[in-house]
Amino acid sequence: MAESHNIVASASGEALPADGICVRLRFPLSGSPSGRWSRDLSARLTTELTGHAHVGHLVLNDVVQGDEIVLDGVEAGEAPNIAGAVERAVDATNKACAATLDDTTPANPQAEADAVARTVAERQRQ
Numbered sequence: 001m002a003e004s005h006n007i008v009a010s011a012s013g014e015a016l017p018a019d020g021i022c023v024r025l026r027f028p029l030s031g032s033p034s035g036r037w038s039r040d041l042s043a044r045l046t047t048e049l050t051g052h053a054h055v056g057h058l059v060l061n062d063v064v065q066g067d068e069i070v071l072d073g074v075e076a077g078e079a080p081n082i083a084g085a086v087e088r089a090v091d092a093t094n095k096a097c098a099a100t101l102d103d104t105t106p107a108n109p110q111a112e113a114d115a116v117a118r119t120v121a122e123r124q125r126q
Contacts (some may be wrong), residue, residue, distance in 0.1 A: 003037050004094040006030045007069070007087065016072065022057045023076075027069040027086055037097050038064035044089035049081075 007027050014024040033041070042063045049058065057073035064070075069090075074082060 003034055003097045005033050005037065005090065006094075007090060011083070011086075013074075021075060022073040025071045025074050025082065027071075029064075029067045029069060032067045033064050037093060038062075040096055041069070041089055041093045044092050045085065048085040048089050049078075 006029065008030050009028045011025045011027045014026070016022050016024055042060050045063060046060050049060075057075060058078070059072040062070075069086060071082065071086075
């Protein structure tokens with residue numbers, strides 16, 4: 001069964017008590033994603049935001065909480081980029097999970113895994 005989720009409303013913000021620099025953003029989703037979908041989204045968000053100047057406080061572990069994407073540590077300087085990054089990551093995650101049958105289905109076929117292992121083994125022998 002394919003899995004797909006969408007952001008269903010605008011993000012809401014909460015002040016974080018730690019140092020006053022960052023906020024928490026909550027993006028409501030159309031449902032509660034599986035663990036696989038959640039991990040994929042976290043990885044894609046990491047890729048989207050790598051190299052940005054204002055992401056030093058951003059926490060991307062356990063970014064999906066129930067039926068929300070929760071970003072802790074968003075700095076004001078990154079605010080203009082966050083919406084696009086989250087939307088692109090959700091779209092890419094939905095595409096990647098479109099053919100997934102269940103949460104235990106590997107992302108890559110076994111043949112591809114075997115080919116990668118052979119390449120690594122050959123390099124080790126050199």
